[in-house]
Amino acid sequence: MNKDFISVQPISSFNAWEAMRKRRRLFSFTLELSARCNLNCRHCYLNVPENDLAAQDAELSFQEITALVDESSSLGALWALVTGGEPLLRHDFFDIYMYLKRKGMVISVFTNATLFTKEHVHLFTRYPPRDLDITVYGATKDTYERITRKSGSFEAFKEGIALLLENNIKFNLKAMALRSNIQELPQITALCREYSKAPFRFDPFLHLRFDRDHLRNQEIRNERLTPQEIGTLETLDSTRHTALKKECRRLQAQYPQERDCDHLFRCGTGRGSLAIGYDGWCRMCLSLCHPECIFDLRNHSLTDVWEGCIPQALTKRVQNQALLAQCRNCTFRYLCSWCPAQSYLEAGELDSLIPYLCDAAGKRSQSIMKDIPLPVSL
Amino acid sequence: MEKTISIDTVYVPSEEVVARQVGGEFVLVPISAGVGDFEDAVFTLNEEGKAIWDRMDGKRTLREIALDLGTEYDTPIEEIQRDVIGFTEELFRRRILHQIPRQE
Ligand code: SF4
Ligand code: SF4
Numbered sequence: 001m002n003k004d005f006i007s008v009q010p011i012s013s014f015n016a017w018e019a020m021r022k023r024r025r026l027f028s029f030t031l032e033l034s035a036r037c038n039l040n041c042r043h044c045y046l047n048v049p050e051n052d053l054a055a056q057d058a059e060l061s062f063q064e065i066t067a068l069v070d071e072s073s074s075l076g077a078l079w080a081l082v083t084g085g086e087p088l089l090r091h092d093f094f095d096i097y098m099y100l101k102r103k104g105m106v107i108s109v110f111t112n113a114t115l116f117t118k119e120h121v122h123l124f125t126r127y128p129p130r131d132l133d134i135t136v137y138g139a140t141k142d143t144y145e146r147i148t149r150k151s152g153s154f155e156a157f158k159e160g161i162a163l164l165l166e167n168n169i170k171f172n173l174k175a176m177a178l179r180s181n182i183q184e185l186p187q188i189t190a191l192c193r194e195y196s197k198a199p200f201r202f203d204p205f206l207h208l209r210f211d212r213d214h215l216r217n218q219e220i221r222n223e224r225l226t227p228q229e230i231g232t233l234e235t236l237d238s239t240r241h242t243a244l245k246k247e248c249r250r251l252q253a254q255y256p257q258e259r260d261c262d263h264l265f266r267c268g269t270g271r272g273s274l275a276i277g278y279d280g281w282c283r284m285c286l287s288l289c290h291p292e293c294i295f296d297l298r299n300h301s302l303t304d305v306w307e308g309c310i311p312q313a314l315t316k317r318v319q320n321q322a323l324l325a326q327c328r329n330c331t332f333r334y335l336c337s338w339c340p341a342q343s344y345l346e347a348g349e350l351d352s353l354i355p356y357l358c359d360a361a362g363k364r365s366q367s368i369m370k371d372i373p374l375p376v377s378l
Numbered sequence: 379m380e381k382t383i384s385i386d387t388v389y390v391p392s393e394e395v396v397a398r399q400v401g402g403e404f405v406l407v408p409i410s411a412g413v414g415d416f417e418d419a420v421f422t423l424n425e426e427g428k429a430i431w432d433r434m435d436g437k438r439t440l441r442e443i444a445l446d447l448g449t450e451y452d453t454p455i456e457e458i459q460r461d462v463i464g465f466t467e468e469l470f471r472r473r474i475l476h477q478i479p480r481q482e
Binding site: 009 | 396397398399400401405407409410411415418419420421422423424425426427430461464465468469
């Protein structure tokens, strides 16, 4: 008998991950429960008002969700990321959460924390999620509500956090770095570090809306920091700086084998995970909404999508020769956030150059590759 | 939770643990607080561990499970019994297994 009967593994280093990725096996999925949100953040790529009946009607029903979870489970998925909009708006959130648990899914929940009740506390105390990720928009009422555009939301956020703290429920705080809160980022960082032991994270990259609403897209553009500001913020954040450097070295090492590759998707999308949209459309990743890369789960089984449609989409090649030529010779490539999903949202094509991202990669490279801190100009 | 494991007792998987096949591995996922080691952990069982687990049906004692395994493995029965007890100890300590009264 082999005596190593049991091994205990943290989920992040579960030893089947790598093997699954190599063999292209589904190991995680995002479950977007709703596009509706009780807030109305300036930078949001998805939200519609919480009482939007059309969006509510389009949402997957509980029965549809459980059938999809069953299928994901049969395909081997172990990790479900529950998000929205605001997922807690679903009146059947508890049932969905428990269904995922009883299926043996490890769960991450993304929420704005403004809707927590004692019932959520009971649920998360008895059946803890692996991650409860909360986004912080401001450290003061003025800033927070300038972004969320909902009066009383800062108070509700603080009450939500207080409820979690009182009941010893673990959570992670992260921030969006926006034009409307950049002046307050030091206080937001301090607040996050005070309340959560997890390393502080911020995200300065905003992508445009799936519904391509011009006015809302303009609001998102207005919230973007300049590439210079992003470079500076990243330089000041030593954890992020180190992680980017490490990633840069990894990409540098593997570049020679990839140099002549003209595959569109080189980021790993569709290899181990997918996203189930609130309206029953499956996306290869959360941000990718090009019509040739989304699949209607009301007309296809998840298995067909995973085993047929997505592998087919993964064969796509870059058509834009200018993009290929420019990226191949680009020294910023290891620190570049370009991806087909961003390209589609910005330019309507999967393979367009996005000057803003090139600029950001350039500024990032100045600080990361040469390791010269940029002057602080915030 | 310090309790010795008795070979003539029946142990059964907790309802707060889900056993699943994931990527070729047999995995136990604890779903509630206090079960397992920490929230971030899953447990994988090797083939022999799974063979023991599969026999924990709420009816058989550890002695009966060991006897049954003895018909499959070319290992002395005393050694199998020790292994079954060790395995049970590990999972019982983590509340992944419960002890239940023997049903006559
Ligand atoms: S809380 Fe999240 S989902 Fe809601 S509007 Fe803000 S960014 Fe969008
Ligand atoms: S920075 Fe621009 S040119 Fe360079 S790799 Fe990225 S997208 Fe291509």
